[in-house]
Amino acid sequence: MRRRRQGRVDTRSELLSLLTEACELEHGLACTYLFAAFSLKDGAQDGLGWEDQQRARRWAAQLYFVASQEMLHLAQAWNLLAAIGGTPYYGRPNFPQGARYYPLDLPFELRPFSLETLDRFIKFEAPEEQANRLRCQIRHGAPVDDEEFDYSTVGELYSLIESGFENIPEETLFVGTRSAQIDAAFVHFPDILRVVDRDSARKAIAAIKAQGEGTRQDHIDCHFGIFRAIRDELAGTRLPAGGFARACAPNPVTRARPDQISAPSRTGGQAVTVITHPSSLELGMLFDDLYGLMLRMLAYVFARGDARARWLEEVCRVAIEMMVMCLKPLGEALAMLPLERPDSEARAGAPFALSRVVLLPSSPATAHQLIVERLGDLAAVADEAASRVGVRFPDVGPRLARIGPALRRYGRMLDAAACP
Amino acid sequence: MAAESLGSFDVVIVGAGVIGGLVTHELAKHGRRVLMLDAGAPLGLGRDGDITRMQLVGHFATEDNRGPGAPYRWLPIHGPESDANYTHAADSGDHFKSGYVLGAGGTTWHWLGSVPRMLPGDFAMRTRFGVGVDWPIGYQDLEPWYGRAEEALGVAGDHAGLDGLHGAQRTAPFPMTEIWPSYSDLVVERALAGRSFEGVALTVLRTPQARNSRPYDGRPACAGNSICVPICPIGAKYDGTVHVKKALALPQPARLETLATVTRVLVSESGVASGVELLLNDQKRTAEARAVVLAAHAIETPRLLLAGGLANASGQVGRNLMDHTNRFGSIIAREPMFPFRGPPSTSGIDAFRDGAFRRERAAFRLSLGNDGAGRNAPPEGVAMRLVKAGLLGPELLSSIRREIEPLFRVSSSTEVLPSAANGIRLRAGEMERGLPPFEISFTVDDYTRRGYLYAERAMGAIFEHVGSTKAPDFDPDQRNFSGAGHIMGTCRMGNSPSTSVVDASCRAHEHRNLFVAGTSLFPTGGTANPTLTAAALALRLAEHLKGLFDRAGSTGPI
Numbered sequence: 001m002r003r004r005r006q007g008r009v010d011t012r013s014e015l016l017s018l019l020t021e022a023c024e025l026e027h028g029l030a031c032t033y034l035f036a037a038f039s040l041k042d043g044a045q046d047g048l049g050w051e052d053q054q055r056a057r058r059w060a061a062q063l064y065f066v067a068s069q070e071m072l073h074l075a076q077a078w079n080l081l082a083a084i085g086g087t088p089y090y091g092r093p094n095f096p097q098g099a100r101y102y103p104l105d106l107p108f109e110l111r112p113f114s115l116e117t118l119d120r121f122i123k124f125e126a127p128e129e130q131a132n133r134l135r136c137q138i139r140h141g142a143p144v145d146d147e148e149f150d151y152s153t154v155g156e157l158y159s160l161i162e163s164g165f166e167n168i169p170e171e172t173l174f175v176g177t178r179s180a181q182i183d184a185a186f187v188h189f190p191d192i193l194r195v196v197d198r199d200s201a202r203k204a205i206a207a208i209k210a211q212g213e214g215t216r217q218d219h220i221d222c223h224f225g226i227f228r229a230i231r232d233e234l235a236g237t238r239l240p241a242g243g244f245a246r247a248c249a250p251n252p253v254t255r256a257r258p259d260q261i262s263a264p265s266r267t268g269g270q271a272v273t274v275i276t277h278p279s280s281l282e283l284g285m286l287f288d289d290l291y292g293l294m295l296r297m298l299a300y301v302f303a304r305g306d307a308r309a310r311w312l313e314e315v316c317r318v319a320i321e322m323m324v325m326c327l328k329p330l331g332e333a334l335a336m337l338p339l340e341r342p343d344s345e346a347r348a349g350a351p352f353a354l355s356r357v358v359l360l361p362s363s364p365a366t367a368h369q370l371i372v373e374r375l376g377d378l379a380a381v382a383d384e385a386a387s388r389v390g391v392r393f394p395d396v397g398p399r400l401a402r403i404g405p406a407l408r409r410y411g412r413m414l415d416a417a418a419c420p
Numbered sequence: 421m422a423a424e425s426l427g428s429f430d431v432v433i434v435g436a437g438v439i440g441g442l443v444t445h446e447l448a449k450h451g452r453r454v455l456m457l458d459a460g461a462p463l464g465l466g467r468d469g470d471i472t473r474m475q476l477v478g479h480f481a482t483e484d485n486r487g488p489g490a491p492y493r494w495l496p497i498h499g500p501e502s503d504a505n506y507t508h509a510a511d512s513g514d515h516f517k518s519g520y521v522l523g524a525g526g527t528t529w530h531w532l533g534s535v536p537r538m539l540p541g542d543f544a545m546r547t548r549f550g551v552g553v554d555w556p557i558g559y560q561d562l563e564p565w566y567g568r569a570e571e572a573l574g575v576a577g578d579h580a581g582l583d584g585l586h587g588a589q590r591t592a593p594f595p596m597t598e599i600w601p602s603y604s605d606l607v608v609e610r611a612l613a614g615r616s617f618e619g620v621a622l623t624v625l626r627t628p629q630a631r632n633s634r635p636y637d638g639r640p641a642c643a644g645n646s647i648c649v650p651i652c653p654i655g656a657k658y659d660g661t662v663h664v665k666k667a668l669a670l671p672q673p674a675r676l677e678t679l680a681t682v683t684r685v686l687v688s689e690s691g692v693a694s695g696v697e698l699l700l701n702d703q704k705r706t707a708e709a710r711a712v713v714l715a716a717h718a719i720e721t722p723r724l725l726l727a728g729g730l731a732n733a734s735g736q737v738g739r740n741l742m743d744h745t746n747r748f749g750s751i752i753a754r755e756p757m758f759p760f761r762g763p764p765s766t767s768g769i770d771a772f773r774d775g776a777f778r779r780e781r782a783a784f785r786l787s788l789g790n791d792g793a794g795r796n797a798p799p800e801g802v803a804m805r806l807v808k809a810g811l812l813g814p815e816l817l818s819s820i821r822r823e824i825e826p827l828f829r830v831s832s833s834t835e836v837l838p839s840a841a842n843g844i845r846l847r848a849g850e851m852e853r854g855l856p857p858f859e860i861s862f863t864v865d866d867y868t869r870r871g872y873l874y875a876e877r878a879m880g881a882i883f884e885h886v887g888s889t890k891a892p893d894f895d896p897d898q899r900n901f902s903g904a905g906h907i908m909g910t911c912r913m914g915n916s917p918s919t920s921v922v923d924a925s926c927r928a929h930e931h932r933n934l935f936v937a938g939t940s941l942f943p944t945g946g947t948a949n950p951t952l953t954a955a956a957l958a959l960r961l962a963e964h965l966k967g968l969f970d971r972a973g974s975t976g977p978i
Contacts, residue, residue, distance in 0.1 A: 057643075058640075062640055065643065221635035225635065398817060401818075
């Protein structure tokens with residue numbers, strides 16, 4: 001095994017590996033933040049008084065905002081990857097992962113909103129100068145299994161990445177197709193930056209770090225500051241009966257893989273919790289299917305950015321809209337539905353499970369057919385689930401009713417966009 | 421017995437809204453002793469005993485009438501909300517329909533937050549188009565201050581898209597990228613791509629907004645609550661409390677007194693201001709100052725000057741009252757527009773804001789709505805109609821959705837030229853908080869009406885391109901309009917003491933240490949929502965005052 005100097009990246013392979021890892025992290029963080037946001041109660045039906053309802057909604061909105069910026073960071077990391085010859089990567093290990101899976105020394109878990117959850121979020125996003133310096137080392141998988149890098153915050157990971165962009169000669173590093181870079185004119189991420197040279201890479205990384213941990217002058221207007229402010233407010237607020245969050249199961253799954261510990265009654269460790277209530281199970285599977293499709297579509301757009309076709313723009317628009325119109329209401333509904341029995345307090349939650357990374361075929365015509373076909377299939381599932389679950393659980397009915405029609409509309413939008 | 425004094429200050433600022441807050445913060449930061457006085461309540465400043473934002477939101481939530489004044493109506497002193505709260509003069513051809521909020525933070529509590537810049541042509545209406553008057557300064561004079569104001573207020577916008585608009589160059593980017601366009605913006609943008617109306621391209625531009633697209637200045641990003649008017653529940657939209665709070669938090673903080681109505685500016689026989697007289701909790705008080713800045717919006721500022729007979733050799737105090745006239749058009753679109761996700765308006769069409777046509781008819785700006793049919797059919801009205809029709813529960817919910825989701829509106833905001841006949845005048849009657857009552861005369865002329873009727877035809881073309889299931893809904897009464905809340909004029913700036921109230925530095929022609937800040941300074945109103953221009957002028961005034969103080973030594977009037 002070859003030991004690398006810490007804090008310095010020298011080869012394209014190392015840089016590709018770390019950027020891929022950054023993609024995993026950004027993606028995983030978005031899911032954990034969303035899960036916490038879904039778990040927040042939001043109305044009188046949850047037993048919250050007026051002021052607590054306002055608080056919970058404000059916190060949820062901020063968590064959604066941070067999650068949306070993590071999706072931006074994922075997209076930005078894809079642009080960084082594309083600039084140096086990589087391809088967009090949306091895979092990540094399924095939840096939960098132990099503290100030692102990444103060098104962050106923090107577990108990657110789906111847990112409802114709480115002080116402890118916020119503490120974990122704060123550590124993820126901590127400024128480098130404040131970071132816990134406890135290190136652990138990780139051996140990366142093939143093809144770069146001889147490399148080791150340390151970082152204890154997301155910001156430190158990006159500093160490592162930045163060192164790669166600084167150390168590798170610019171004229172050899174940027175081999176990606178310039179026209180493939182996705183910018184704000186194409187995708188509705190107004191802050192996304194094209195990466196075509198060292199300077200633009202620096203700016204992109206600086207923007208990600210500033211949004212996450214802040215700058216040396218400002219640790220308030222960033223994810224770290226947001227989480228800290230929410231934590232302070234939560235700690236200083238008298239908890240309403242039953243708390244602000246629903247009792248969502250940690251790391252819910254629709255089925256446990258053989259390597260996962262299935263422990264519905266356990267709340268500690270990295271065990272998964274199997275959703276057994278049929279309604280929740282049905283919606284959990286729909287959630288995962290939609291989530292996977294959305295990611296495949298987004299990754300396809302970033303892999304084919306040079307095409308610049310209106311159809312491709314529409315694919316991107318649909319993928320982003322799916323997050324708001326489908327995944328958010330489904331995630332919120334799952335946090336309201338029972339885990340096992342309707343009479344127990346335990347609620348389910350969005351599983352965010354990725355079965356496998358399967359890229360869409362590069363041919364637009366074939367990709368179009370697959371996407372539209374899948375949208376149609378899932379629309380039918382969503383309609384059926386809405387009618388069945390909505391009747392049984394009227395509180396979640398309105399959240400579900402719009403999903404099927406939205407998916408069908410997306411199919412029509414893509415058809416109308418004339419696939420090249 | 422002499423009124424008790426609050427003390428001696430470098431500056432007394434009358435009004436603790438956005439403009440008073442900005443000037444106060446700048447001067448206090450510069451080491452000046454500043455007293456800020458506001459007739460209204462202490463709103464949302466985070467101090468013990470202050471009225472909280474949450475309280476205001478709570479009042480809004482429980483109001484049946486959800487107009488701009490809904491969160492503030494319960495306050496003992498809150499300011500006029502609409503034309504119903506004004507006395508109109510017998511010669512008033514129309515009603516003046518825009519109100520304002522008294523209290524810390526001022527009217528920005530219920531503003532929309534749209535902050536386009538004025539255009540070069542707006543500053544030179546007489547020279548370029550033979551109507552209105554010219555400003556004593558031009559766009560280029562104000563351009564750097566626009567940049568600073570955008571930084572101070574926290575404006576999210578599309579720099580590249582707006583740079584050079586009708587000749588308005590931008591030298592600094594916005595501090596934040598634009599707020600995401602609403603879903604309907606994208607639908608409309610697509611429908612209008614490559615389209616024009618009478619030779620003018622219908623280009624959709626993102627509206628710059630004093631609303632956070634990311635965490636900024638310690639305030640959160642916009643969460644799309646969609647109730648910016650009448651109140652942002654989370655403080656993502658800028659309001660005047662931001663700089664009032666900053667001024668109070670400085671190492672040498674400014675002092676703020678609320679429920680403090682200034683009744684008189686104290687002026688010596690030689691015309692030098694020495695302070696103000698005020699009612700503080702109904703007790704007469706004074707405050708001495710080396711300079712006085714009136715930042716009490718475009719109605720209370722001239723009212724105070726008229727009450728004291730000050731700065732009015734030109735006879736222009738209180739005259740030239742302006743607003744933008746708003747007209748709405750709405751449709752039931754063929755596809756869902758999903759309104760109310762995000763701010764009420766995030767894009768607009770700026771193509772009609774300038775051009776040779778301004779010799780004949782008024783310019784206007786079109787706002788694309790994200791609020792259903794807007795004022796044509798507010799959602800609570802739709803809900804009440806359905807309830808009265810007997811719908812309840814899920815059926816009511818789905819009917820509301822079905823009716824509201826395809827609604828889409830466009831509104832025009834049309835220029836009103838200055839007119840000496842339009843304005844506020846003191847009238848006989850019982851004193852109100854130590855100030856004489858006033859009446860308003862306001863008549864919209866044919867120049868403006870030609871403008872908004874033309875705008876209506878442009879809206880019709882837009883609706884045709886977007887596609888609707890039935891004919892667009894326009895107000896059939898062509899004389900009718902809504903107020904935009906853009907109260908301007910009444911103490912206009914100019915080079916000549918015979919035709920204006922203050923000079924180009926905002927100093928009263930007749931009183932060397934009496935200054936006016938805010939939209940009352942505007943000689944003409946253009947088509948831009950006025951707050952950013954007023955903020956730019958306020959920062960420019962603050963810089964000017966700093967220089968005057970630095971040169972004036974440590975005592976005496978500046």
